[in-house]
Amino acid sequence: MGLHGFDWSDYDIILKLEQVINECKEIKEPNHWKEYRKKIGDVPYDNFTMYFSGFDVEETLKLTNEKFSKRMKAIKMLTEKHHLPNL
Numbered sequence: 001m002g003l004h005g006f007d008w009s010d011y012d013i014i015l016k017l018e019q020v021i022n023e024c025k026e027i028k029e030p031n032h033w034k035e036y037r038k039k040i041g042d043v044p045y046d047n048f049t050m051y052f053s054g055f056d057v058e059e060t061l062k063l064t065n066e067k068f069s070k071r072m073k074a075i076k077m078l079t080e081k082h083h084l085p086n087l
Helices: 010-026 030-040 042-052 057-081
Strands: none
Touching (some): 010 030, 010 042, 030 042
8 A cells, every 4th residue: 555545546536435425324313423524524535535546636626616606506596586594
């Protein structure tokens, strides 16, 4: 294994992300949210790992932020349309 375990293949990284998501799906009880937050904490690490495999993390994060912004704008429009409390 390479420097601090950062030498995963692209495929291994995708499998690791899938594993984290599946583990989060298994946590259904509200009193287990601490465990959920721990699992979610693996996602930024896995994203960082992609950097070491040549994956363009900056571009991916940029696209993710754009997608998130569009979704938030849509949610805000819906809340205004239905006279719901502002986000």
